[in-house]
Structures are given as structure tokens and as C-alpha cells.
Amino acid sequence: MSVATKNGHTPKANDFVTEHWKQHGKEIQKYGDVVKDLPHPLDADIRSQMCKKLNQLLADSIALRDMYKKHHWQVAGPTFYQLHLLFDKHFDEQVEIVDTIAERIQLLGGVTIAMGGDVAEVTKIPRPPAAAKRSPSRSPASSKPTSSSCSSATRSPKPPTRPATTAPTTS
Ligand SMILES: [Fe+2]
Numbered sequence: 096m097s098v099a100t101k102n103g104h105t106p107k108a109n110d111f112v113t114e115h116w117k118q119h120g121k122e123i124q125k126y127g128d129v130v131k132d133l134p135h136p137l138d139a140d141i142r143s144q145m146c147k148k149l150n151q152l153l154a155d156s157i158a159l160r161d162m163y164k165k166h167h168w169q170v171a172g173p174t175f176y177q178l179h180l181l182f183d184k185h186f187d188e189q190v191e192i193v194d195t196i197a198e199r200i201q202l203l204g205g206v207t208i209a210m211g212g213d214v215a216e217v218t219k220i221p222r223p224p225a226a227a228k229r230s231p232s233r234s235p236a237s238s239k240p241t242s243s244s245c246s247s248a249t250r251s252p253k254p255p256t257r258p259a260t261t262a263p264t265t266s
Contacts (some may be wrong), residue, residue, distance in 0.1 A: 097211060124206055125206070125210070127146075127147070128206065131204075137203070146204075150205070150207065150208045155216055155218050155219060156189060157208075159220060160189035160193055161211075163186040164186050166178070167182035172230075175181065
């Protein structure tokens with residue numbers, strides 16, 4: 096039997112999308128609570144304290160992870176290519192760290208912090224400006240971006256410039 100939604104739309108019998116689109120799942124665990132009857136050697140109070148601290152660490156790690164991506168995208172200047180790759184490498188490593196912390200919280204019976212808005216409220220990492228900023232160490236003459244996209248850097252890798260070296264003479 097089809098039931099009309101709030102806006103008066105009556106979904107068809109084979110419409111598996113409309114009926115469920117605006118449904119909300121029932122809350123089964125509040126953020127900050129831990130599962131009490133978990134078969135775990137640590138008491139619920141201890142697990143609760145651990146989850147609270149791990150969630151702080153998780154929020155800070157998520158903020159750092161996203162900051163690495165921000166700078167991966169926005170870095171500019173003569174060292175663009177090297178920093179672009181470096182920041183993405185750190186981002187990938189931060190993703191692993193975030194996942195490890197989050198899964199530890201869940202195994203302790205807690206609820207992980209996950210969404211950006213919640214992370215922003217909890218993290219102690221200062222929020223960077225939304226704007227792209229020039230590095231304070233860069234001189235005005237070299238402030239022109241050399242590249243601004245991932246694909247151009249990937250397609251035309253520029254080897255790092257090395258100072259000319261002279262081979263030692265052995266005579
Ligand atoms: Fe990228």
C-alpha cells in the first residue's frame with residue numbers, strides 16, 4: 096500500500112527511492128556514550144574516557160588530513176611540484192592514521208566523530224583561512240604560481256634542480 100508523503104506525492108508501487116529518501120534512522124547510540132554490555136576486558140568508564148581522548152585525537156587528525164589536501168591544492172611557486180607531492184603523501188598517511196583511530200573508538204564501544212562540522216567544533220587545530228595565502232618566506236619576485244593543477248604536474252614531471260657538482264679528482 097502506498098502512503099502519501101508530506102508534500103502530497105504518492106509514490107508508485109515500484110518506486111523504491113521516494114519513500115525512503117527523507118526517512119531518518121532511529122538513534123541507537125549518542126555521541127559520547129559507550130556500549131555498556133560489550134564483551135570487553137575494560138570497564139565502560141575506562142572505555143568512555145579513552146573514547147573521549149581518542150575522539151579529540153581523531154578530530155585533530157582529520158583537521159590535519161584536510162589541511163594537507165588544502166595545501167596540496169593551493170601550493171604555488173618554484174617548489175610547487177615537490178611540495179604538491181609531499182603534501183599528498185602526508186595526506187595519504189594521515190588517512191591511514193584517521194582510520195586506525197576511528198576503528199579503535201568503535202572497537203571500544205564508542206561513537207567516532209566524523210563529519211566536518213562536528214570536527215570543526217572539537218578540534219584544537221586552529222582553522223586556516225579559506226583563502227590561499229602566500230608563504231611568508233617567498234620573495235615577491237618568485238610569487239607567481241608555476242602550476243595550479245594536479246594533472247599538469249603529473250603529466251609533465253619536472254625533476255628537482257640540483258646544484259652542479261664536480262667529481263672528486265683521484266690522481
Ligand atoms: Fe591531487
